[in-house]
Amino acid sequence: MTTSVTESVVVRHPVAEVAALATDPERLLPMVDGIGRFDHVRDREYDVFIDVGTIHVGGRVAVATPDDRTLVWQSVRGTENGFRLHVTEHPDGALVTATLRIKLYGLVMARVSEFLARGIVSRHLIAGLEQLRHGIEHGA
C-alpha cells in the first residue's frame, strides 16, 4: 500500500536563489532538524532518517536533480520511500512543494500505519519547509 503526502510553503525570495539551496542536499538536509540522521554515503547516496517518537524511520536514498528546480530521491534500502521537492514561481517569490511517498506492507496494520504515517510525514514536511523558509528569509 502506497501513500503520499504533499505540503508547500511560500518563500519570499527569488526562485533561482531558493531553488539553488533547496535542491542541494548538502545545504538542505542540515537545515532540517526533524531529520535526525543524515550521512553522505557515496556520490549521490545519503542515509536519511527522521525521528518518530523514539524510533528512526528511513534508510539509504539515491538523490537526483532532474533540473535546476527539482530534487528527488528514491530509497535503495530501509523504508521504501520516494521524495520530490520542486520550486516554482509565486507572486510573492517562490513556492516550494515537497511530496513524500511511502510504501507500507500488510492489510489491516498497513491501513492503521498509513493513517498514522500521513500525520507524521505531514508534520515533518511542514517543519522542514518552515525551516527552509526561515533560513532563506531570515538567514538563520
Next chain:
Amino acid sequence: MALSLPRFGKPQPDGLEGRDPEFIRRMLPRLWLGTSVYFRPEVNGFENVPDEPVLFVGNHSGGANIPDTWVFTLAYHTWFTVEGRPLAGLGHKIIAMTPLVGDFARKFGMVTAGNEKADELFASGASVMVYPGGDVEALRPWRERNKIVFDGRKGFLRLAHRNDVKIVPVVATGGQDTFFVINDGRRTAKFLKLDKLLRLKTLPLSISFPWGLLPGDLPHIPLPAKIRIQVLPPIDLRELFGDDPDWDQAYDYVTSLMQVELSKLATRSVMPVLG
C-alpha cells in the same frame, strides 16, 4: 495530614501586589502532580532565560482552559522557585472578572492586560508573559493547531522595546488537542459586534466535554493531551532592529522564528492527543 484548601475571602488586588507567593508555594506540589499525570508535560529551555526581567511571548491554545499556560506557570515556578523573579501573566479582563478563577489567577500572578500595568511590572523587576494571539489564537481551528496566529498584533514588540527588555519566545503544542475547534467564527463575532462589546474577535464552533457541540467555548474538561513546551533563546530587539525598528520586520522575524520552533515541536507528536 490535612489538605489545606485555597481560601478566597476578599478579592485579590490587580497587579503584582495580588500575587501570593505563599499560596503558590502551597498549591504548586498538588497542581504539578495532577498536571504531570494528566498532561504528561515536557518543558524545556528554561536555561535560555537570562537573569533579568524579560517578556515571555507565547502561542495561546486550549480555548477557555489554556492548559499550556498553566503548565508553563507551574514549570516556571519550579525552575526559578517561588522566591525567584516574579512572573506576571497579562490576561484578558474576562478572566480577571470571573469569580474564583480571577482571584485564583491573580494569586498566581495574572494581571489584567494594559500598557501602563506592564510598564510598572517591568519597573518592579518582574518578568511578564503575554499571548499576543489572545482569543483569536486560543480558539483557532484544530487543523491550524500547529500555527502561530498573532493576528498582526504588534503591541508586544513595542512593549519590549519601550522597556528595553528581551523577548523570550515560548512555543507549546498539545493545548489545542484538549478540545476541538471546527471553525473560528470570525464573521459571526463581527456580525454580533462581540469585538466591540467584549473584545472577542471569534465565536468558534467547538466540541468539548461535557458540552458537546457548542457555539463559542465555555470552561470544559480538557482531553488529556500531551503538552510540550519549548523556551527559546532571548531576542534583543534593539540589537537586531535598532532604536527605531521597522515593526513589520520585527513582527515577521519573531513570528517566523516561533513558527519554525512550533513546527519542529509538532514533529515530536506521533498521534494527536496521545502525544
